[in-house]
Amino acid sequence: MAVKIGIVGMNGIGNNHANCYKTDELADLAAVCDVVKERADAAAEKHGVKAYYSLKDMIENEPDLEVVDVTTGGIDNGSWHFEPAMEAIGYGKHVLVEKPLSNDVREARELVAAADRKKVYLGCNLNHYFTSPAEKAKQYMESGDIGETVYCLAKMGFNGGEANYGLAASPKIKGHPYFHMRAFLTHPLSVMRYFCGDVTHIQTFSDRPGFRRSAGDVMVSINSIHLKFASGAVGYLLSQRGDAVYGLGGWWSLELAGTRGTFCIENCVEKISYWRADKGIPAISVQPEPVVTDFGTNDFNSTFGNRLHAFLEDVSNKVAFENLRGSGRDALAVMEYTHAVQESYERGGELVRPNPLPPLHGDPHFMK
Template sequence: MAIKIGIVGMGGIGNTHARCYKADPLAQLVAVCDVIKEKADKAANEHNVQAFYCIEDMMKAHPELDLIDVTTSGFDNGSWHYEPVMKALDAGFNVMVEKPISNDNDEAREMVVTAQKKNLYLGCNLNHGFTGPADKAKELISQGKIGAPVYILHKVGFNGSEYSYKPLPKDGPMRRFAGPYSHAYAFLSHPFSLMRSFGGDITHVQAFFDKPGGRKSANDLMWSINGINVKYQNGSIGYILSQRGDAIFGLGGWWSFEMAGTKGTFCIENCVEKLYYWDGSKPASMGTMQAEVFDFGTTDFGITFNNRLHAFLEDMTNKVPPEHIRGSGRDALATLEYTVAAIKSFEEGGALVRPRALPPLHGTPGFVV
C-alpha cells in the first residue's frame, strides 16, 4: 500500500519533492501546506491535492498520513525546520526533513531524541549519496577491493568566479544566506554525510575558512571557502574543500569524492556521472595509472532527489527499524555536529576540535545487523 504523504513548505524544494512522490509507486501525495496561501494554493493546483496553511490543520484533516515531509527554509536554509518537525513528531507522525536538519545543533538533537523515544521514522534529505556511483563504490568496498582506509578527499560546491559573483540583495529570499556561516550550515551536511558514510565516525576536526576579495569589498559576511581536515575513529584522515561559486573546480568537476585504501582507490566524478577505480594489485608507477571507468550515463543531478526519497519510502515500506534507515535524522545530526566543530575550530584559529557525541542508540529487540 502506498505511503500517504503531506508536505510542509511549498517553495522550490517542496515542489521538487512533490513531483518525486507523484512519480513514485510507493507514494501517494495527499496534501501540501505553506503559511503563504498563494504558494500552497499553487502547489495544490499543480499536484492535484488539498492545500493547507498551517500544519495543525493538515494533521487534523488527515490523521491517516504516514509521513510528513518538511521542506521549509529559513536562515541558513534550516532555521524553519524545528517547529514543524517537532509538531509532527509530537503528534505521532513520521517525518522526512530537508537538509540541513537545522542550523542549531541543540534543536536538531531534540528532534532526533524525540523520534527515538516515540519510535518514529526521522529521515533527512542527504541526497548526494544516493547515486549509481556511490552504490558502485560501496560494492567495491564490500568486495574487499579498497582495503583498509588511508584517506578521503572531497571537493564539492558551486562553480563560479569573480565575474559571476553578485552581492546579496537587500531583501528577498536570498537573505537567508546573509550570515557568516550560511554556506557552512546550509551546505556542509552534504560533504560530511559522504565523508561519514564511507569513512565512519569523525573524531577530530580542524578548519580554516576564508572569502575572496570580491566578497570582502562588497561587505559580504559569508565565509564562502571552507577547508576542513578530519580524523576518523578508524585512524584514517580526510579533507573537505567546499566553496560557494568563488572559483571554477578543476579535475573531477563541481563534485569529486576520492577514497584511497591499501588495496585500491576510487574517485566519483560530478556526483552522478562516473566512477574511476584504480586497482592496487597492478604494478605501481610514478605516472598516472590507468583506471577502470564506470560511466553511469547521466548528468542529471536531479535524480538524486528521486533516488533518496524512494530509498526512504523503501525503508518505511519494509519496516526497517528507525535506527537503521538510510539517511536518518541521527546521521543528519552527525553532519551538523561536525559543521559546528568546524566553525568552532575556525573561530579558534584552526584549533583541533572534537565533535559532540551523538545520542546513544537503544536498538530494536530481535534485529541484529
C-alpha cells in the same frame, strides 16, 4: 501499499519533492501545506491535492497521513525546520526533513531525541550518496577491493569567480557569516561519513576573498577542512561558494584510497573510476589504467527521487530504526561536524573534537 504523504513548505524544494512523489509507486501525495496561502493553493492545484495553511489542520484533517515531509527553508536554509518537524513527531508521524536538519545544532539534537522517544522514523534529505556511483563504490568497499581506508578527499561547492559574483539580497543569506557552512557542508560531510565512518577530529582554515570583503559580504565562503576518522583514516574537504571555477573533477568529486585500491566519483551521478593496487605497480610517473563505469548522466536532480524512494522503502518495510538510511542521527552527525568546523574557525584553526552522537541501543523487534 503506497505511503500517504503530506508536504509542508511549498516553495522550490517542496514542489520538487511533490513531483518525485507523483511518479513513485510507493508514494501517495495526499496534501500540501504552506503558511503562505498563495503558495499552498498553487501547489495544490498543480499536484491535484488539498491545500492547508497550518500543519495542525493538515494532520488533523488527514488522519491517514503516515509521513510529513518538511521542506521549509529559513535562515541558513534550515531555521524553519525545527517547529514543523517537532509538531509532526508530536502527532506520531514519520518525518523527512530537508537538509540541514536545522541551522542550530541544539535543535537538531532535540529533534533526534524526540523521534527516538516517540518511536517514529526521522530522515533527512542527504541525497548526495543516493546515486549509482555511490552504490558501485560501496560494492568495491564491501568486496574488499579497497581494503583498509587510508584517505578520503572531497571537493564540493559551486563554480563561479569574481566576474559572476553578486551580493545576495535574501535575508536568509545576507549578513549570515556561516550560511555556506550550515546550508551546504551537510552534503559533503555526509558523503565522507557514509564511506569512512564517524569523524573524531576536525581542523578548519576558512576565509572569504577580497571581492566579498569589498562588497560588505560577511559570508565565510572558502572552507579548508581536515578530518580524522575513528577508523584511523584521514580526510580533507575543500568547499567554496562560487569564489572560483573548479578544476579537475568539477563541482563534485570524491576520491577514496585504501590499501588495495582507490576509487574516484566525478560529478556525483556521472561516473566512478577504480584503480587496483596490484603488486609491482610503478611507484611514480606511470598510473595504472582505471576501470571506469560511466552511468551516462549528469542529471543531479535524479538524486532527489532516489533518496525519497529509499525513505519510503524503509518506512514501508518497517526497518529497524538504526537501519534507516539517511536518518536523523546521520544528519545530526554532520551537523555536529559543521558545528566543529565553525568552532575551529572561530578559534583560529584549533583542533576540535565533535560532540559525540547519542548511543544506539538497538531495536528489540529486530535484535534476536
